[in-house]
Amino acid sequence: MARELPNLQGPVCPLPLQHHDQILMGHGSGGKMSHDLITRIFLPPFDNPSLRAGDDAGLVKIELQGESNKGVMTGHIAISTDSHVVWPLFFPGGDIGRLSVCGTVNDVAMMGAKPLFLTAGFVLEEGLDVNTLKAVVASMQTAAAEACVMIVAGDTKVVQKGKADGIYINTTGVGLIPPGIEISGSRAQPGDVVVLSGPIGEHGIAVLEARHELGFTANIKSDIAPLNHLVRAMLETSNQIHVMRDPTRGGLATSLNEIARQSSVSIIIDEKRIPINPAVSMACELLGFDPLYIANEGKLIAIIAHEDAERVLHAMHSTRYGEEAVIIGEVRTEPKNRVLMRTTIGSTRIVDIPSGEILPRIC
Amino acid sequence: MARELPNLQGPVCPLPLQHHDQILMGHGSGGKMSHDLITRIFLPPFDNPSLRAGDDAGLVKIELQGESNKGVMTGHIAISTDSHVVWPLFFPGGDIGRLSVCGTVNDVAMMGAKPLFLTAGFVLEEGLDVNTLKAVVASMQTAAAEACVMIVAGDTKVVQKGKADGIYINTTGVGLIPPGIEISGSRAQPGDVVVLSGPIGEHGIAVLEARHELGFTANIKSDIAPLNHLVRAMLETSNQIHVMRDPTRGGLATSLNEIARQSSVSIIIDEKRIPINPAVSMACELLGFDPLYIANEGKLIAIIAHEDAERVLHAMHSTRYGEEAVIIGEVRTEPKNRVLMRTTIGSTRIVDIPSGEILPRIC
Numbered sequence: 001m002a003r004e005l006p007n008l009q010g011p012v013c014p015l016p017l018q019h020h021d022q023i024l025m026g027h028g029s030g031g032k033m034s035h036d037l038i039t040r041i042f043l044p045p046f047d048n049p050s051l052r053a054g055d056d057a058g059l060v061k062i063e064l065q066g067e068s069n070k071g072v073m074t075g076h077i078a079i080s081t082d083s084h085v086v087w088p089l090f091f092p093g094g095d096i097g098r099l100s101v102c103g104t105v106n107d108v109a110m111m112g113a114k115p116l117f118l119t120a121g122f123v124l125e126e127g128l129d130v131n132t133l134k135a136v137v138a139s140m141q142t143a144a145a146e147a148c149v150m151i152v153a154g155d156t157k158v159v160q161k162g163k164a165d166g167i168y169i170n171t172t173g174v175g176l177i178p179p180g181i182e183i184s185g186s187r188a189q190p191g192d193v194v195v196l197s198g199p200i201g202e203h204g205i206a207v208l209e210a211r212h213e214l215g216f217t218a219n220i221k222s223d224i225a226p227l228n229h230l231v232r233a234m235l236e237t238s239n240q241i242h243v244m245r246d247p248t249r250g251g252l253a254t255s256l257n258e259i260a261r262q263s264s265v266s267i268i269i270d271e272k273r274i275p276i277n278p279a280v281s282m283a284c285e286l287l288g289f290d291p292l293y294i295a296n297e298g299k300l301i302a303i304i305a306h307e308d309a310e311r312v313l314h315a316m317h318s319t320r321y322g323e324e325a326v327i328i329g330e331v332r333t334e335p336k337n338r339v340l341m342r343t344t345i346g347s348t349r350i351v352d353i354p355s356g357e358i359l360p361r362i363c
Numbered sequence: 364m365a366r367e368l369p370n371l372q373g374p375v376c377p378l379p380l381q382h383h384d385q386i387l388m389g390h391g392s393g394g395k396m397s398h399d400l401i402t403r404i405f406l407p408p409f410d411n412p413s414l415r416a417g418d419d420a421g422l423v424k425i426e427l428q429g430e431s432n433k434g435v436m437t438g439h440i441a442i443s444t445d446s447h448v449v450w451p452l453f454f455p456g457g458d459i460g461r462l463s464v465c466g467t468v469n470d471v472a473m474m475g476a477k478p479l480f481l482t483a484g485f486v487l488e489e490g491l492d493v494n495t496l497k498a499v500v501a502s503m504q505t506a507a508a509e510a511c512v513m514i515v516a517g518d519t520k521v522v523q524k525g526k527a528d529g530i531y532i533n534t535t536g537v538g539l540i541p542p543g544i545e546i547s548g549s550r551a552q553p554g555d556v557v558v559l560s561g562p563i564g565e566h567g568i569a570v571l572e573a574r575h576e577l578g579f580t581a582n583i584k585s586d587i588a589p590l591n592h593l594v595r596a597m598l599e600t601s602n603q604i605h606v607m608r609d610p611t612r613g614g615l616a617t618s619l620n621e622i623a624r625q626s627s628v629s630i631i632i633d634e635k636r637i638p639i640n641p642a643v644s645m646a647c648e649l650l651g652f653d654p655l656y657i658a659n660e661g662k663l664i665a666i667i668a669h670e671d672a673e674r675v676l677h678a679m680h681s682t683r684y685g686e687e688a689v690i691i692g693e694v695r696t697e698p699k700n701r702v703l704m705r706t707t708i709g710s711t712r713i714v715d716i717p718s719g720e721i722l723p724r725i726c
Contacts, residue, residue: 023491028521041497042517045504046483050515058515060480064427064438065542073436075427081482081535085520117423119444120409121533123486128386134404141408152413152421153535154405157448158391159724163528170484170533172444172516179428361522 026356030249033356054262055185056080056107056245059177076177078113080104083170087361089136091210093202093221094297096169097139099363102226102297104173105147106246109228110300112183112235113175118144119153120171125164136167147226149173181235187242188263192331193309195302197230197316198223198324199275200252204294205283207362218283225298230322237315240305247301249363250354253292255301256339257353268340269329269351292341293354295362303331389719393612396719417625418548419443419470419608422540439540441476443467446533450724452499454573456565456584457660459532460502462726465589465660466611467536468510472591473607473663475546475598476538481507482516483534488527499530510589512536544598548625550605555694556672557630558665560593560679561586561687562638563615567657568646570725577650581642588661593685600678603668610664611726613717616655618664619702620716631703632692632714655704656717658725666694 026033043051050058057080064073084100101118108115120140124133144151206222208214227246234241243263247255252274260267276291284291298321304312309327316322339351389396406414413421420443427436447463464481471478483503487496507514569585571577590609597604606626610618615637623630639654647654661684667675672690679685702714 021493023487023489023493023496023521025489025521025523027487028519034519037519038517041493041500042519045501046507046514046517048513048515050513051517058480058482060513060515062427062438062440062479062539064425064436064539066436073427073429075425077425077537079480079482079516079535079537081484081516081533082518083484083486083520083531083533085486085522085526116425117421117442119421119442119535121444121446121484121535123446123448123531124386124390126386126388130384130386130404133386137404138408144409150411150413150423151409152411152423153442153444154401154409154414155445155533156391156397156400156405157446157531157724157726158386158388159448159528159531160388162525163448165522165526168446168486168520168522168531170444170446170518170535172442172482172484172533172535174440174442174537176425176427361520363520 025360029357031354056110078108078111078175080107081172085168085361088210089166092206094224095139097136098143098224100169100171101140101143102224104171105226108173108175109231110244112181113177115149115173115175115228117152117174118149118171121155123164123168124158126161185259185262188265188303188331190331190333191306192303193306194329196328197300197322199277201280201291201294203297205280218279220279223298225321230319233315233319234312238308238312240308243303245301247296251293253351254353260339261337264336266332266335266338271341271343273328293358388723392720394717419473441471441474441538443470444535448531448724451573452529455569457587458502460499461506461587463532463534464503464506465587467534468589469609471536471538472594475544476540478512478536478538478591480515480537481512481534484518486527486531487521489524548622551626551628551666551694553694553696554669555666556669557692559691560663560685562640564643564654564657566660568643581646583642586661588684593682596678596682597675601671601675603671606666608664610659614656616714617716623702624700627699629695629698629701634704634706636691656721
């Protein structure tokens with residue numbers, strides 16, 4: 001193993017946490033600066049086990065009391081929130097409405113929960129075309145119907161022209177975790193297999209294309225999709241799925257690093273096994289982006305006990321959003337908290353978390 | 364009754380629902396334009412019983428499954444969402460952080476639910492002073508601790524300078540409704556008593572003062588407060604509390620009108636019984652505002668069966684935020700869907716819902 005990893009012999013520098021005086025775009029990147037902001041500003045006052053877990057959704061226990069002293073029953077629910085500020089509002093393959101529903105449905109589903117209810121909080125910019133809002137709301141409903149979730153509460157605020165960018169949407173999701181399900185970023189175990197549900201980078205490149213920042217036509221559609229039915233099919237097949245996560249902001253690299261740190265393990269992936277649409281690959285090459293860091297909105301990573309991996313993969317292949325699922329790597333003991341990649345040319349390199357901004361306002 | 368209400372003899376004009384092509388500030392007012400937006404844009408695609416009920420929070424049923432076939436238990440939870448865009452971020456008596464926690468805690472509590480969990484979604488403007496964010500977050504935690512709720516999930520997005528106004532915060536709350544509690548805007552019954560928990564208009568005037576729009580110093584503090592402990596005390600005293608609502612955007616007048624319509628009843632209030640701080644009264648007079656329409660953030664309206672009203676009032680007086688609670692009116696059969704006020708000069712006038720904007724970005 002040591003011979004495979006010469007670049008690990010050097011010192012692993014901890015990130016110098018800079019005390020920025022101002023919020024920078026990078027604080028919204030999902031990378032190290034975001035992590036820094038959460039660790040320095042949000043966690044100390046709010047500290048509690050749900051937040052500290054650092055998963056896609058907060059896991060909480062509720063106790064229902066039966067009528068007329070029928071006793072108490074305990075259950076677990078997953079709660080997740082996401083504010084969406086993507087620009088432009090419409091892009092190939094989706095729009096802020098579909099994104100806002102799928103993003104939160106997926107975060108709840110990644111805990112193994114069945115997403116049931118969503119709320120929608122709108123911040124609208126004065127002067128917004130009502131037909132734009134109508135199209136976004138219709139798209140939300142289409143996505144909610146596909147995911148079988150109900151939007152049960154809403155709120156609308158209007159801010160003066162120039163104090164928003166058309167529409168910002170917060171969606172918060174509540175889902176029920178079936179008894180016996182325990183999925184968390186902290187449960188990856190050496191020997192586990194890393195599965196990816198399909199090709200990466202499509203959402204990020206589609207949004208860039210809509211911004212006319214590619215300089216060419218890539219004809220890439222965002223992969224935005226609700227993944228809860230895929231998750232259900234997987235959980236019905238195996239009770240040894242340890243981790244699930246959707247690699248959104250910060251991409252596959254960031255999600256895998258989060259898991260490696262939460263579980264104190266090493267994750268090693270094979271570059272040649274990672275599916276990438278050739279057009280995404282080309283766009284990344286031309287723009288100097290690494291597709292490992294590009295946002296996805298319809299993909300999941302699953303970390304599964306070795307003996308169940310093939311069976312789960314088979315179940316995934318029978319679902320709409322899991323047809324292209326593949327094994328991309330495995331979990332090891334050392335080097336802890338690290339993600340490594342065997343490259344196509346045979347070397348092994350560290351895959352780190354990006355520091356700050358790669359693509360702002362991608363979700 | 365007819366002699367008291369000469370102005371009802373004329374035709375009651377329905378509001379001509381204008382098909383605005385653009386979102387206007389008034390669409391965020393909480394008044395008729397907001398109602399129009401909800402009815403035209405949001406309800407048709409999202410339609411479901413929780414949203415249609417039009418209460419402060421969505422009421423949903425969940426079923427918990429016991430481990431190892433212990434059966435199923437059904438419970439009810441209340442879910443509410445609110446995006447906060449108040450400007451300025453800090454004002455006498457509070458800030459956007461305290462507002463974001465209390466606003467959502469109160470919406471959940473108004474269903475008779477015990478608020479348990481909150482999520483917090485931040486949209487931050489690039490360039491925001493990190494110390495401002497720290498102060499807001501600390502204030503959120505202070506309010507959450509007072510309300511005994513836990514912030515279990517969060518999200519942060521950053522938008523370019525000029526695409527927000529410092530900080531927008533969405534909070535979504537989840538609370539458990541104890542068995543047997545059934546509170547809704549549709550449950551007001553003729554003969555019920557209308558209780559108000561304290562003086563009105565303080566939040567709106569405090570925010571205006573912070574904007575230096577008063578032109579004088581009123582020394583009014585916002586009344587922002589978490590009302591869930593007050594609600595608990597009330598519910599322990601009576602099982603005949605039919606409606607609770609916090610009169611925020613649109614003020615007391617708008618909330619009472621919503622209840623009158625949801626319940627198809629008439630609500631008649633006495634002007635001389637409505638508590639108003641003299642400084643609020645003076646500010647409203649000078650600015651030409653009617654305090655009935657000014658936002659509150661720490662007050663509630665309760666509609667209670669006549670026989671229980673005094674007992675509930677007594678319980679309210681023993682709590683921190685209910686000390687000044689008073690009976691302000693009663694529910695009648697006719698004229699349906701209307702709020703009337705006996706004025707201090709002895710006449711009776713219709714209290715209508717405002718059409719559009721009174722004070723923008725007040726919450």
